[in-house]
Amino acid sequence: MARRLEDKVCVITGTGGAIGAASALAFAREGALVVGCDLVPESARSTATRVRSTGGTMVSLEPCDLSSAIDCTRLIEFALVEFGRIDVLFNNASKPHYGWMTDHSDEHWYKTIDHELHNVYLLCKAAWPSLRVSGGNVINMGSISGWIGLPALPGIAHSAAKAGVIGLTRHLAMEGREARIRANSISPGVIGTPAVLARAEDPEWAAAMTQRIMGGRFGTPEEVAAVALFLASAESSFVNGTDIRVDGGTLAW
Secondary structure, three states, X not given: OOOOOOOOEEEEEOOOOHHHHHHHHHHHHOOOEEEEEOOOHHHHHHHHHHHHHOOOEXXXXXXXXXXXXXXXXXXXXXXXXXXXXXXXXXXXXXXXOOEOOOOOOOHHHHHHHHHHHHHHXXXXXXXXXXXXHHOOEEEEEOOHHHOOOOOOOOEHHHHHHHHHHHHHHHHHHHHHHHHOOEEEEEEEOOEOOHXXXXXXXXXXXXXXXXOOOOOOOOEOXXXXXXXXXXXXXHHHOOOOOOEEEEOOOHHHO
């Protein structure tokens, strides 16, 4: 039986992070030719080494700052030089800077918009000509913060950016339809990444973040990666312009 992503060229951003690494490993197991990138060279290279140690194929460009149009173009050119085309673009990378409306400085706003919304737009723009040729597939990383505010999370910029990503995704699906481009987003809830687990050592914060999760636990990076894998594969061929919430039921009640 053919693997689900056999010989598909898949660009995954933020492969040095927990969800990006889990996605790179999952995609490679299904036969993808993975192109990764990250701002942090050491973590990105570690993921590429892990993928190759399992028999998968992965190359990586780092450091790569996706808030820069130049670096976005550099990443796409790198993928095309390595593999000649792009079949899947998974805009996973993000870097929020948290703050409240009452914060004295606005720096958290501008940095978060740059690293959670502008980066998605810029990389989609750089990849669009190649995606039109391949009839490619875009997966963008949203968040339940794009749907609700979380009282324990000072995420006004994060919420705005992720709501923007969800809206951008719907437009990409509409604009890409004539070129057979699909575009969908994933909105994770609270996922047990190293940063979240460190913050959860504060029991009051952990309780505030889990109280609406039906299963009473954080999600795992692998659970998010499994949904990304579904969206990247032909199994989701009639799924387009939608947002899939991977939140343990947080928004269902």
